Amino acid sequence: MSAAPGCPGSLDALARGLRRDPHRPAVLTATRTGAVRVGATRGDLADLTEVCAAALHARGVGRGSTVGVAVRPGPRALAVMLALHRLGARAAVLDPGAGPDVLRSRLTLARPELVLADATAQAVAGWARPLARRARLALPDLAALGPVATVGPRLPGCAPALDTTARSTVLPRPVDEDGDAVIVFTSGTTARPRAVVHTRSSLAAGMATVAGLVGPEAGLPVLGGTFFVLVPSLASGAPVALPARAPRVLARQLRRLAPQATYLTPPQLRSALAAGARFAGRVWTGSAPAGAQLLGRVKDAGAREAWGVYALTELFPAAAVEHADKAAHTGDGDLVGHPLPGVSAEVDPSGQLLLSGPAGRDRCLGEDPDPWIATGDRARLAGGRIVLEGRVKDMVLRHAENIYPGLYEPSLHVPGVELALLVGVPAGDGDERLVALVQPSEGAGRAALRTALAGPLERMGSARPDAVLFARIPLSGRSRKPDRAAAARLAERRLGQRPAAGRRAGEQRPGEREGGRG
Numbered sequence: 001m002s003a004a005p006g007c008p009g010s011l012d013a014l015a016r017g018l019r020r021d022p023h024r025p026a027v028l029t030a031t032r033t034g035a036v037r038v039g040a041t042r043g044d045l046a047d048l049t050e051v052c053a054a055a056l057h058a059r060g061v062g063r064g065s066t067v068g069v070a071v072r073p074g075p076r077a078l079a080v081m082l083a084l085h086r087l088g089a090r091a092a093v094l095d096p097g098a099g100p101d102v103l104r105s106r107l108t109l110a111r112p113e114l115v116l117a118d119a120t121a122q123a124v125a126g127w128a129r130p131l132a133r134r135a136r137l138a139l140p141d142l143a144a145l146g147p148v149a150t151v152g153p154r155l156p157g158c159a160p161a162l163d164t165t166a167r168s169t170v171l172p173r174p175v176d177e178d179g180d181a182v183i184v185f186t187s188g189t190t191a192r193p194r195a196v197v198h199t200r201s202s203l204a205a206g207m208a209t210v211a212g213l214v215g216p217e218a219g220l221p222v223l224g225g226t227f228f229v230l231v232p233s234l235a236s237g238a239p240v241a242l243p244a245r246a247p248r249v250l251a252r253q254l255r256r257l258a259p260q261a262t263y264l265t266p267p268q269l270r271s272a273l274a275a276g277a278r279f280a281g282r283v284w285t286g287s288a289p290a291g292a293q294l295l296g297r298v299k300d301a302g303a304r305e306a307w308g309v310y311a312l313t314e315l316f317p318a319a320a321v322e323h324a325d326k327a328a329h330t331g332d333g334d335l336v337g338h339p340l341p342g343v344s345a346e347v348d349p350s351g352q353l354l355l356s357g358p359a360g361r362d363r364c365l366g367e368d369p370d371p372w373i374a375t376g377d378r379a380r381l382a383g384g385r386i387v388l389e390g391r392v393k394d395m396v397l398r399h400a401e402n403i404y405p406g407l408y409e410p411s412l413h414v415p416g417v418e419l420a421l422l423v424g425v426p427a428g429d430g431d432e433r434l435v436a437l438v439q440p441s442e443g444a445g446r447a448a449l450r451t452a453l454a455g456p457l458e459r460m461g462s463a464r465p466d467a468v469l470f471a472r473i474p475l476s477g478r479s480r481k482p483d484r485a486a487a488a489r490l491a492e493r494r495l496g497q498r499p500a501a502g503r504r505a506g507e508q509r510p511g512e513r514e515g516g517r518g
Contacts, residue, residue: 010204010208010231011081011085011200011203011204011207012204013235014234014235015049015082015174017042017235017237018043018234019042021042022041022042022046023042023043024237024239025038025041026039026041026042026239027040027045027075027078027230027239027240027241028221028239028240028241028242028257029241030249030250030256030257032249033249033252034244034249034251034252034254034255034256034257036256039074039075039242040075042234045075045079045082048075048076048079049079049082049083049086052080052082052083052151052162052164053082053083053086053087053171054171055162056083056087056114057087057171059163061084061087061113061114062087062088063087063089063179064088064090065087065088065113065114066089066090066092066110066111066112066113066183067084067089067090067091067092067113068091068107068114068115068116068117069084069094069115070115070116070117070118070121071116071117071118071151071152072118072121073225073226073227073242076151076152078227078230078234080116081182081227085175085181086174086175087172087175088177088179090179090180090181090182090183090197091181091182092107092112092183092185093183093184094107094115094117095185105193106195109193109365109366110183110195110365113146113147114146114147114148115146115147115148116148116149117148117149117150117151117159118150118151118152119153119154119155119158149161149162177200178199178200179199179200180198180200181198181200181202182198182203183365184198186313186314194364194365195364195365196314196361197362198361202359202360202361203359205342205357205358205359206228206315206317206359207231207235208232209317209341209342209359210229210316213320214232214233214261214282216233216237216238216261217238218236218237218238219237219238219239220238220259220260221238221239221240221241221259221260222240222241222259222261222263223241223253223254223259223261223262223263224241224261224263224264224284225243226263228316228317229263233261238260241259243264243268247271247272247274248275250268251272251275251276251277251278254278254279254280255277255278258280258281259280259281260280260281261281261282262279262280262284262303263283263284263285263286264285265285265288266285266294266480267480268480269285269297270294270418273297273298274442277301278301279298279302280302280303280304281304282305282306283298283305283306284307284309284320285306285309286308286310286311286317288481289481290308291334291413292323292329292410292413293413293415295307295308295323296323299323305322306322307322307323308320308321308326310337310388312355312373312375313361314355314360314361315355315360315373316359317359318339318340318343318345318355318357318386319336319339319340319343319385320336320337320338321335321336321338321385322337325337331382331387332387332389332408333387333389333410334409334410335385336387336388337385338386339355339357339384339386342357342358343359344356344357347379347380347381350392351378351379351392352375352377352378352392353377353379353386353388354372354373354374354375355372356371356373360373361373376392376393377390377391378391378392378406389404389407390405390406390407391404391405391484394406394484396422396423396424397424398431398432398433398434398466399431403422405423407463408460411459411460412436412438412456412457414449414452415452416440416441416444416448416449416452417438417439417440417441417444417453418439418440418441418442419439419482420437420439420473421436421482421484421487422434422436422437422465423435423488423491424488433466433495434464434465434466435466435468435469436453436467436468436469437469437473437487437490437491438453438469438470439470439473440470446470449470450468453468467495469495471490471491471494473487474487474490
């Protein structure tokens, strides 16, 4: 079965095209002033890929092999993925932010024959562990889990370098059949990790969808650091700029680069906007909820269009919506747009959204293939568009009534609110208190916020929260999504600290105005 080598934006298309115009920039970086630097040309990427493929082949990596990858996004990581794809091996992607115990269990499940790690990942697991904790990075001792090879510059204490001087006399022909391509770990526990398996064809279909959605033009820069940005853009002939980490540098980078398209997570967008960033072209965001207010701020900052992308590890991308349509949505729930071409959507009897399509994962590791993906999101289909109503597992039970936070949270994102969550706090006898945790935007006055929130709270009817707390909402994971469990614990602590005869500053009872009851 073919791995869809002709799909635009696919790994196969990229690998074939790198030798064309080898001197053109491929991966761009930024200095502290935001000035553009060429991190790798298209020829550099082709050379790196060839060297990696030869070194891996010399170590016995081939069709059906599993290789762990703990390499920071950039030219080396992309070359490793291209080399594994050429050889027909599958990559098990390792996230340093998951914690050592979780990663140990994930590696045990995936059983890679080799782990490729850069010096930073190994330092996180070794001598730099105390410093890495501050950056929320942690890895187990990789060498204790199996063979490790260092990709890129090697530091003291690192595993032996991948032998990039190895030159196989005859590299096998590039694999042109479908098969497992990548393992990505998602939910699950330390005891029972869960991993999504994408095939070569599902990756190709996902990248083709991205290429069709974004439509990158050759020669014009795209800004974004994810695999699903790098591959389709480079395959289309567009150089890709890796986003600067510091918000002020990112703002300078955007000004100097003026990219045709930008992909940043919502936290990155908020930080960039706070640093005075201006945008050009079309801006895309996903990986975490993005409300109409945030998309509107991006357009006010110069973007021609601002898009929210609904995507899952199991199916990327699934749906997309532009700010104008999202802002015009007046009903309950979070409008995420029409399913993208090839994506089918249904709602099961429990209200859970089910998705299927060529870009969908083949299976979860250790399980049988299933064409339908249970998203874990409650949703309804309105005029063919998907409207999310919250996570199935995030349900709050109050007074024997099931409350789904995602149905009401969008209405809390009034001007001056950066983030807002509804969480349940134990109230005894299996019941819960419903608490709105609100993170104000920088400079927003709390009195004005209370006034702005009064209307949305009133319209929530029986789902009106028992308390409103102003606080910074905890984030987690690489994409910095709101951490509901941590937010619920924060709300519980704050409520438990209230004086017996009153309440803490920053808490508002619904319907109460500044200085007294309404």
